[in-house]
Amino acid sequence: MPELPEVDGVVEALKPVVTGKEISDVQVSETLQKSFALGKESIIKNSSPDAFAQALLGMTIEKIERRAKYIFFTMQKNTAPYVFVNHLGMTGAWFTVNDLADITEEKYRKHAHISITFSDGSKMIYSDIRRFGECRLLEKISDYPPLLQMAPEPFADEACEYFIAKTKLAKYQNKPIKAVIMDGHVISGCGNIYATESLFRIGMHPNRQCQRISDKNKRALFAEIVAVLQESLALGGSTISDYRNINGEAGGMQDRLQMYGKKHCPTCQQATKQVTIAGRTSTYCGHCQH
DNA sequence: CCTCAAGACCGGCTGC
DNA sequence: TGCAGCCGGTCTTGA
Numbered sequence: 001m002p003e004l005p006e007v008d009g010v011v012e013a014l015k016p017v018v019t020g021k022e023i024s025d026v027q028v029s030e031t032l033q034k035s036f037a038l039g040k041e042s043i044i045k046n047s048s049p050d051a052f053a054q055a056l057l058g059m060t061i062e063k064i065e066r067r068a069k070y071i072f073f074t075m076q077k078n079t080a081p082y083v084f085v086n087h088l089g090m091t092g093a094w095f096t097v098n099d100l101a102d103i104t105e106e107k108y109r110k111h112a113h114i115s116i117t118f119s120d121g122s123k124m125i126y127s128d129i130r131r132f133g134e135c136r137l138l139e140k141i142s143d144y145p146p147l148l149q150m151a152p153e154p155f156a157d158e159a160c161e162y163f164i165a166k167t168k169l170a171k172y173q174n175k176p177i178k179a180v181i182m183d184g185h186v187i188s189g190c191g192n193i194y195a196t197e198s199l200f201r202i203g204m205h206p207n208r209q210c211q212r213i214s215d216k217n218k219r220a221l222f223a224e225i226v227a228v229l230q231e232s233l234a235l236g237g238s239t240i241s242d243y244r245n246i247n248g249e250a251g252g253m254q255d256r257l258q259m260y261g262k263k264h265c266p267t268c269q270q271a272t273k274q275v276t277i278a279g280r281t282s283t284y285c286g287h288c289q290h
Numbered sequence: 291c292c293t294c295a296a297g298a299c300c301g302g303c304t305g306c
Numbered sequence: 307t308g309c310a311g312c313c314g315g316t317c318t319t320g321a
Contacts, residue, residue: 001314035299042299045317069315089299090314107302130300132315146317171293184316191315280314 002088004069004154004189005232005253010094011066017096018124022060025117026053032113043113043128045136055137056084056116068150068188072141083141089132095125103127151188154229160222163187167210167218177213178206179278181225190225192280193238193260198225200259205289206282207275231256259283 002010028049035042036049044052056075059082063074073084086092091111095103098121103109107129114126114135126135141147151166152159166172166186181187182195190198199206202224204217213221232238235252258266265272265285273286 040299087316089316091301111301128300129302130314132299134299134316182315 001090001191001193002069002092002237003191003194003232004066004229005194005235006237006251007069007071007088007189008066008233009237009251010088011064011071014071014094014096014124015064017122018061018118019064020061021118021120021122023056023058023116024119025115026056027115027117028053029113031111042131043126043133043135045134047137052135052137055082059084067147067153068184069191070147081139083138085134085136085138085141085144085147086126087134089128089130089134091129091131092133093127095127097123097125099123100125150184151186153188154190154222154226159187159226160219163222164215164218167213173209173211175210176207176277177204177210177221178282180210181221182278182280187222187225189229192282193257194225194228194232196260196283197257198228200284200289201228203289206277206284208290259285 028044032042032044033049036044047055059075059077061073062076062081065072065074069087071086071088073086075082075084093108095108095112097103100109100112100115100123103112103125108127111129111131112125112127113131116124116126118124126133136144138144152162163186167180172180172186178195178199181190181198182192196206198221202217202221204213204221232251232253235256237251238253238257239251259272260283262272262283264270265288268285268287270285270287272283275282275284
């Protein structure tokens with residue numbers, strides 16, 4: 001599941017390959033067309049597959065950026081700007097290829113849903129096995145309010161103070177700290193993997209109530225989250241289960257993970273424990289995390 | 291108005 | 307071999 005570092009890797013890989021290219025053809029999978037016919041918004045949100053494809057036609061990709069776990073493609077059509085917003089969900093992936101057959105892994109080839117062809121003949125293909133990802137075309141970011149509710153980028157100067165202020169809101173007081181740090185309105189880009197690692201690294205129990213944590217410890221936690229995210233960014237992200245970077249290459253962070261998906265604590269060797277927090281499996285060490 | 295649970299969106303994988 | 311159930315990022319909806 002791609003979190004901030006993985007999404008960043010995708011963006012950096014796409015940038016040199018597709019920036020400045022003009023879209024000459026867009027194909028949407030039969031699967032998505034059928035879902036739409038059944039009244040579902042599978043991957044393509046707020047638009048029919050046909051209208052989505054039609055709108056992209058003739059657009060030029062001006063700029064590609066990551067914001068939290070979203071990818072923003074700034075597009076230009078004639079003189080009008082648009083933003084193509086994409087979230088990879090659990091299993092979304094982009095491939096820059098000349099042909100669908102160039103996607104070597106069958107499950108990604110089989111679940112290719114949006115194929116964008118550029119005027120030079122190259123393609124950018126969006127594949128998503130479980131279809132939890134999303135694609136939406138906006139005239140401007142503010143047309144989709146949730147994008148304005150996101151916490152600042154974790155590396156921004158104000159991000160820590162924003163985090164501290166948010167954690168003081170009444171609705172977070174009784175929540176487990178892990179639920180709070182995985183909430184994108186509090187911190188951007190920290191999902192299950194990096195929340196699990198950060199909490200382990202500072203020895204904090206994932207179920208610790210937010211109101212029982214001092215400002216000092218909140219700052220230490222925030223700093224650890226930033227450090228873990230930066231370490232992962234530098235290593236090209238974690239390659240776990242369904243995430244692949246754009247060239248199908250593996251990142252290096254998975255080898256540094258100490259608690260996520262582990263059966264034993266690397267510090268004390270005791271068996272790790274699991275609890276469900278905010279609907280997600282949380283692994284921790286009952287001996288080392290308090 | 292706020293908060294929270296449930297619903298929506300899924301198929302690979304595990305385990306019986 | 308078959309199949310039920312698990313898993314999860316985020317927004318939306320209903321209570």
